[in-house]
Amino acid sequence: MNSPDHQVKTAFFKTLPRPARIRVLELLSHREYSVAETLPDVGIEKTNLSQQLAVLRRAALVTARREGSTVHYSLAGLHVAELPDIARRILSGVLTEQIGLLDDLRDPAHSAVRPQAVDGG
Structure with a gap:
């Protein structure tokens, strides 16, 4: 029951339980975003958002691309x-x-299980 396959799947699902991570995935499903662009829609502090993006990146759910001092994120697939x-x-x-x-x-009255009449016969 504790196979490597199950361990990998468990680790994968552990990357998703934060609302900010789900919101980031929803945003990135439309287009590439920089951290600054996602801040208003995710509604958390920049430092916290960067940490959440790092978790998603380590899980290979998002990829990062640097353009000057700006990092742009997109979905990995x-x-x-x-x-x-x-x-x-x-x-x-x-x-x-x-x-x-x-x-x-x-x-x-909506119930699918209704009492049966008792036959007195």
């Missing part, structure tokens, strides 16, 4: 751009199921 969308689709399905369950709890 097309599949990386799909990550936020895939997560959104998965969560949408989960939440849709939960809403259905909530509706059933609120209105027993």
Whole structure:
């Protein structure tokens, strides 16, 4: 169960749990950005953003290109751009199921499981 494959996948998923990292991936799915360009959309301090970008770079999710004193970031591949969308689709399905369950709890008439009549025969 603790195969190298599982360890690599676990390390990969550990790079994603910060909202700033997800937001950066969403932004970079549209175009290349410099750190200064991403600051207003990510909403964290420059130092913190640089740290988050470094984590994404070490995980090979983003690449960096220096132009003078400016560093521009882009996604490391097309599949990386799909990550936020895939997560959104998965969560949408989960939440849709939960809403259905909530509706059933609120209105027993909606429930798929209805009590059976007892045959007195």
